[in-house]
Amino acid sequence: MALQVLVFIVHVISLVRGQVSYSIPEEMPKGSVVGNIAQDLGLDLKRLKSGNGRIYTGDSATYIELNKERGVLLVKERIDREAICKQITPCALHLQIILEDPIELYSVNVEITDINDNAPVFKTNEMKFEIIESLLIGARFDLERAIDNDVGVNGLQSYLLNPTDNFALKSSGKSSKNVEMVLQKSLDREKQPQIALTLSAMDGGDPQMTGTMQILITVLDANDNAPICSQSLYKASVEENSPKGTVLATVRASDADEGLHGLIQYSIANAVDGASELFEINDHNGVLSVSGNIDFEIMHAYEFDVRVTDHGGHSDTCKVIIDIIDNNDNKPVINIMSKSKEISENSKLGTVIAAINVQDADSGDNGNIRCSLLDADLPFTLRSESNSFFSLVTDNEIDRERQSEYNVTVLCSDEGVPSLSSSVTLSLMISDVNDNAPEFEKSAYEAAIVENNKPGLSIFAVKATDADWKQNARISYMLEDSMINGVSVSSFVSVSADSGVIHAVRSFDFEQLKDFNFRVKAQDGGSPPLSSNVSVKIIIQDQNDNAPQILYPVKTSGSLVTELVPRSADVGYLVTKVVAVDVDSGQNAWLSYKLQKGTDRALFDVGAQNGEIRTIRQVTDKDAVKQKLAVVVEDNGQPPRSATVNVNVALADSFPEVLSEFTDFTHKEYNDNLTFYLVMALAVVSFLFIVSIIAILSVKCYRWRREQMFYKSNGNLPVIPYYPPLYADTVGTGTLQHVYNYEVCRTTDSRKSDQKYGRSCSQSIISLDPAGTLPHAQKGVASADFDEQVRKP
């Protein structure tokens, strides 16, 4: 500084005479010496004092004062060049130094030189810009200029922009009025939405001074970025039948832009196979969801694109693959391809009843089907022919008689969880085969019928059942042909073919036939027919239909047997024995004897059981020669039947006596032709006598034979029928049977009409008259036959 001042001083001196010029820099401290005026003007210090030298500035402020003692000019006040001269250069203070005594005027010019005391200054310290990022390079922006009050080299010299990534400063130095910045590199809001720059203004002083200003740039968005999917492929899976609204995935996309430029809209694109009906995407948030009925059975997977678009038209697409997961939503479907309505009960095992096809639209386990029969006990089984074909076959015996109809339920279920199933019921009829024979309800039948029935009377019914059906169970009854006593059974009984009722064909006679057996066959209507038979026994019950028959004394027409009783006979003398028989049996054949009337009832009596006529008192001379007795024989049936026999007894010691008496008898009865009848009577008596002799001999002979037989069999002969002791004859005393047996022969022999049946007694069986009109005599033979039969064992 001192050096500078010195230079100025030298300069002033050299230029001005009578006039002094000084040059001082501004802003010198107070009291600083501007110049030695006394010396420069050649004035004496005394003159200055005496002349009362002073400085005159007129109205101007006095920055400088005169020091008279020293004769120098001093800085009185701060001198600011900028305040005094603004930008005018050079800047000088014009002073007048006035001296008095004499008045002298001296001009003093004090030039104020600039020092760099002002920095460049911006009016505002901040500028704001909003610039769209898409702005083209080369765009200009006018900037505020800075102001530096200093002049010259101390004035504003240059600007500086920092940083200069995007913008460059374009200014033409000092001369340029404008300061501009130029876009030299594209802006990118997405990288740098705000840019801060500093503009510096610099002067040329030393030291240099600067002023700064902030430039704030807000980068406005341009739609310069396309939205971008965050994944190029989205995969999702969804179960079929998922409800609408089920979220599958969220497609995400980003757009670096902001605002509408960054607002992304999602949409489904390139959808085929109806995917656009099944899926929807929320256009704002990209949530992909179900919007329709998804059926795995239609499509197993869908593929489509999602397009993301911003509001400026930029877009991107990403691929979406949605796999559909099968759900077990389809029941197995059972189709019956063919079936039999009916099978025969004798069908072979393995007979196919139905062919079945089963399908399930699901896949995997959901479509794996298993079929079975609902009722495992049925005689059928399901045979798997292939994956989806089954046949229903018989696997056990089928018996229509056990079950004639089956409802076979086939149940098919898949292996899904939970499993779905469906079933079908086949009804199957079992047709009948004639495999059951009729069966009688009893293993044997026995029935009784009272003799003397009406022909055609129904006795009872046999019944058979057949487990088969209809025709195979239609039973016909028939007689098995057999012979009863040499006669076909059909002449005894008949069977009603439909009802099994057994009818008597004829009237039965217990005395001929006590029972008989035959077989009835039941036959069904099958082809071939099956049959079974059962034995039937018919027992004929006795009725008191026969009166006792008097065998002795024999009643012959017109003549009478006369028993001789010696007058000397003792009491109890056996006059004779009335022999009677009753072909009935049991009670009906129990006979009792009674004296009905007699010439002298006190003389004779009849044994009630044995029919023996005995004297019950001594015969006296007063008793008449001829005595007439009537003996009645009665059986025990209900009602009883009886027979009466007249017995003539002669009380005489000799035959002539008797004869005369009997002549009397006949004389009385037959008055006419007396002689003729007498001769006839004699002949008859003689004949009867001979007959009696033969009869007695025969009886004797028979008894002898019986006794021989009795001894041989040790007396163990059963005596049937049973007679109560009162009525029974013992074997030894001559039973009724013996006499009867004998008498049968005799009787049959004596009846002329029955001669064709006459057989010897030893022949026990005779053929029966088919017409059923046998006379009593022959019934007797049949009875005898019975007697023989029971003795055979």
Ligand SMILES: *[C@@H]1O[C@H](CO)[C@@H](O)[C@H](O)[C@H]1NC(C)=O
């Ligand atoms: C079979 O089904 C039919 C009809 O549903 C029924 O009338 C019949 O009684 C059933 N049969 C058997 C043996 O269950």
Ligand SMILES: *[C@@H]1O[C@H](CO)[C@@H](O)[C@H](O)[C@H]1NC(C)=O
């Ligand atoms: C009667 O049935 C039996 C079996 O019960 C049989 O042995 C017999 O041959 C049958 N008789 C006739 C004549 O059919």
